[in-house]
Amino acid sequence: MSAASALLEVDGLTVHHGQLCAVRDVSLSVRAGETYAIIGANGAGKSTLLRTIAGLHRATSGRVLLDGVDLTSARPDARLAAGLALVPEGRRLFASLTVEENLLVGAYRARKGPFDVARIYELFEWMVARRKQRASQLSGGEQQAVAIGRALVANPRVLLLDELSLGLAPVVVQRIYALLPELTTSGVTVLLVEQDVGQATRVATHVQCLLEGSTTLQGAPADLTREQIEAAYFGVAHDHENLAP
Amino acid sequence: MSWLNAVIQGVLTGGFYALFACGLSLLFGVMGIINLAHGDIAVIAGYVAVLLIPATHLPVVWSFVVVVPIFAIGGYILQRTLLQASLDRDPFTTLLVTFGLSVVAENALLEAFSSNGQSLNIGSLIAYSFNPSTAISLSYFSLTVLGVAVVVLGSLQLFLSRTGTGRLIRAVADDKEAAQLVGVNYRHIFGIAAAIAFATVALAGIASGMYTEFAPTSGPANLLFAFESVVIGGIGSLWGTLVGGIVLGIAQQIGAQINPAYQVLAGHIVFLAVLAVRPRGLFGMRTSQ
Numbered sequence: 214m215s216a217a218s219a220l221l222e223v224d225g226l227t228v229h230h231g232q233l234c235a236v237r238d239v240s241l242s243v244r245a246g247e248t249y250a251i252i253g254a255n256g257a258g259k260s261t262l263l264r265t266i267a268g269l270h271r272a273t274s275g276r277v278l279l280d281g282v283d284l285t286s287a288r289p290d291a292r293l294a295a296g297l298a299l300v301p302e303g304r305r306l307f308a309s310l311t312v313e314e315n316l317l318v319g320a321y322r323a324r325k326g327p328f329d330v331a332r333i334y335e336l337f338e339w340m341v342a343r344r345k346q347r348a349s350q351l352s353g354g355e356q357q358a359v360a361i362g363r364a365l366v367a368n369p370r371v372l373l374l375d376e377l378s379l380g381l382a383p384v385v386v387q388r389i390y391a392l393l394p395e396l397t398t399s400g401v402t403v404l405l406v407e408q409d410v411g412q413a414t415r416v417a418t419h420v421q422c423l424l425e426g427s428t429t430l431q432g433a434p435a436d437l438t439r440e441q442i443e444a445a446y447f448g449v450a451h452d453h454e455n456l457a458p
Numbered sequence: 459m460s461w462l463n464a465v466i467q468g469v470l471t472g473g474f475y476a477l478f479a480c481g482l483s484l485l486f487g488v489m490g491i492i493n494l495a496h497g498d499i500a501v502i503a504g505y506v507a508v509l510l511i512p513a514t515h516l517p518v519v520w521s522f523v524v525v526v527p528i529f530a531i532g533g534y535i536l537q538r539t540l541l542q543a544s545l546d547r548d549p550f551t552t553l554l555v556t557f558g559l560s561v562v563a564e565n566a567l568l569e570a571f572s573s574n575g576q577s578l579n580i581g582s583l584i585a586y587s588f589n590p591s592t593a594i595s596l597s598y599f600s601l602t603v604l605g606v607a608v609v610v611l612g613s614l615q616l617f618l619s620r621t622g623t624g625r626l627i628r629a630v631a632d633d634k635e636a637a638q639l640v641g642v643n644y645r646h647i648f649g650i651a652a653a654i655a656f657a658t659v660a661l662a663g664i665a666s667g668m669y670t671e672f673a674p675t676s677g678p679a680n681l682l683f684a685f686e687s688v689v690i691g692g693i694g695s696l697w698g699t700l701v702g703g704i705v706l707g708i709a710q711q712i713g714a715q716i717n718p719a720y721q722v723l724a725g726h727i728v729f730l731a732v733l734a735v736r737p738r739g740l741f742g743m744r745t746s747q
Contacts, residue, residue, distance in 0.1 A: 290643045306633075307629040307636065
């Protein structure tokens with residue numbers, strides 16, 4: 214895992230929300246073809262980290278590099294053009310636009326690559342029949358699929374997924390996560406943020422756990438024990454025994 | 459018959475109001491800005507026409523060909539500089555800044571042109587009318603303005619719904635942060651919306667300058683009627699704005715028919731009544747967050 218081979222490199226990133234330090238000196242390096250998961254409890258700074266990588270928050274210090282190019286001070290639209298696409302928390306579709314219009318807006322500054330609107334319709338066949346419907350009329354799971362499609366048509370090099378499972382039924386979440394291997398095959402590298410540890414460890418090739426803005430643990434899911442992850446996630450040492458009455 | 463005439467004159471006046479209002483409606487719909495200098499921009503357009511036309515040797519009636527593009531460019535530049543800077547702070551700042559612009563514009567015009575009224579003289583063109591009966595007179599000029607308003611609103615509607623840029627404008631209006639995430643520079647899109655708004659209000663200012671007089675202090679009245687048209691019609695609906703302008707025009711003309719002093723008052727009363735009964739306006743449906 215040398216820095217030279219990393220596609221997305223985050224180096225000592227610190228982000229503040231006003232006085233509050235939301236992300237504290239976090240580094241990560243995502244190699245091409247990886248599915249990299251950031252896990253952590255509510256308020257651990259996962260979303261802030263992802264939004265800062267996408268350019269929606271300004272970093273207090275640290276750098277964000279994509280394929281060696283420093284994007285730390287680039288605007289979000291420039292980062293998309295460079296190959297970073299974020300599927301934001303809560304989907305954030307254009308509510309008054311139709312499904313198809315959402316995808317077309319997503320393709321506005323598309324790079325060359327395997328994805329276009331037709332390819333998205335192949336991935337999600339149900340969308341064809343509903344392409345003229347307003348995005349606001351879709352169910353949560355359908356909206357999530359459109360949000361992913363909207364990011365994919367830009368042909369990102371790294372797809373940033375923020376809390377895909379939030380507010381969705383488990384079966385819907387399964388179906389959406391089942392898509393990830395196909396994206397990887399198409400050459401998309403995935404960096405995702407997830408509260409659900411089980412889900413994250415199933416799909417990821419590398420997990421990194423945040424607690425109160427700092428990295429507490431990282432490694433390949435196979436190398437990490439359940440206890441290690443629990444301790445890193447909740448910030449408690451192995452003192453379960455002591456708590457037992 | 460004179461009541462029918464009042465309604466007809468109201469519809470014709472509504473064309474002017476709709477033309478004044480569509481830029482205001484667009485800016486509010488896309489950026490959430492209420493441009494308090496909107497009416498003054500129309501007045502400035504009138505003065506620009508007065509100044510420029512002698513130099514271009516164009517017939518006065520074609521002055522919009524020169525003035526409207528100038529205002530489109532000016533609108534884009536003003537949006538990308540002053541208005542964007544104020545928007546980056548908060549919406550209230552934008553309200554103060556446009557109010558300030560209005561005051562500055564009014565006083566600068568007073569200083570430069572005095573408070574005397576001006577008009578754009580298109581000669582006898584203004585006088586032609588169609589008289590289906592002795593009590594009814596349809597001015598060809600007003601009919602043309604109504605036609606222009608319909609064409610402008612219709613084209614704008616088509617532009618927003620059918621073109622790629624229109625789609626981007628709607629996307630930015632829905633969620634500008636999400637628009638950034640798909641690679642849209644929303645500041646540029648805001649600039650385009652402002653260019654359209656300034657172009658249409660310049661057109662309105664010139665049309666009104668040909669029809670009647672304007673003075674440095676005419677701006678706020680323009681703004682008020684445009685604002686009432688937008689609210690009556692419903693925010694976010696361009697056809698609603700046309701209907702709103704016509705409803706306001708009819709209300710004013712009927713008020714004037716009852717008593718000439720009631721003209722403006724009747725418009726305000728209808729405006730307040732619509733606000734009380736249908737706060738979203740006649741055609742407003744979008745729930746903006």
